[in-house]
Amino acid sequence: MDSPAPIIIIGTGLAGYSLAREFRKLDQDTPILMISRDDGHSYSKPLLSTGFTKNKQADELSMGDPGKMAAQLKVSIRNYTEVSSINPSTHEISIGSEKIAYSKLVLASGAVVNRLTFPGSDSDNILSINDLMDYRLFRNKISGKKHILIMGAGLIGCEYANDLLNGGFDITIVDPSVTALNGLIPSFAGDAVVKGLQEAGAKFHLNRYVASVADEETGLYATLDDGSEVECDIIISAVGLKPDLSLASASGLDCDKGIQVNSCLESSESDIFAIGDCAQIEGIVRLYVLPLMASARALAKTLNNDKTAVEFAVMPIATKTPACPVIVCPPQSNDGEWKIEQEELDISAKYVVQDKVLGFVLTGARIKDKQLLVKDMAR
16 A cells, blocks of 8 residues: 655745644654755754854754654655755656655745845855854854954844854944834834944944955955945845745746745645745735744644634744844834834834824833733734
8 A cells, every 4th residue: 555645844944843843743643754955954043143142053053953853753854955846736746857746735945045246246255144054154154253244234134243243253234224124123213223233342334235345365345335445354144035936936836925825824726835934924924933833833733634724913023132132013004103212222112003002112121011012912
């Protein structure tokens, strides 16, 4: 008798492993095959920007190699493996000439980094950090180095800046916006983050961008758009992420900003689902951990033949920037106004529409107000 086709999960990041873990709570026997293009280690991606603060090397951030994870979750894992295509009509994936049948298929392929192109942008000393393998390379590269330039003052750029400052590095941040975390928090809160990082030792070039980089034996020389020059040893490119749609799009799944799925995480093809940073759920891509975990719990039930829609509660986003910590719940409205209480770097601001709290941002010591504001929004 032929063995049943497995559930196949493409991706062994936080989304893939969290889903497998949640599914195994419901079903210990259905075969699962996990496929990863990287080394398949289990790790928490948000912890990559805490390595120096927590004094941990790349290998210490790994929570399990593929062998350990396969045994723990009762799954098969193929790492360093690229899925070349999906055939929804035959319920098969292809890995080169090899074809593998699936009963259900989950795309947990995550996000890929945005890459800027300018003279010198192909230097090996310009790095993006999107997974544990990238982080391991980065830690090796900066051994013995001192000055790091970070392109991007968004969440990832600011978190790495704070962590590297804690590691004793000289940090320069370049961003075309007028403040930090632009688009995530309002400018009055972004200014507090800039001030906090400056007080910790960071230098900022805001309203500026890197126009070119010269990679010389003596170091890197980044020329900004105003003609000024910043000398550094390594450049981190932290200019944002976008859902990885390459496989889904090539296989005919409906894609927009992400792989389009409904509230049950079902794609446009039967028995194919998407979860995590690659998924556009009911029109929204949710790039953070709390939505991912809620999605994993719901999709595990659906894969176990208990069709379940994911529900998102109030899910604040917290930054790992101890120089000026931030917790934000971005408002989904443009009709209100910010009511702000501020004392230096400590801000508590509510976004209010007709006396209803529809969003908030907290910085500094005021992050202690989180639970109160979450309750206000839940009401």
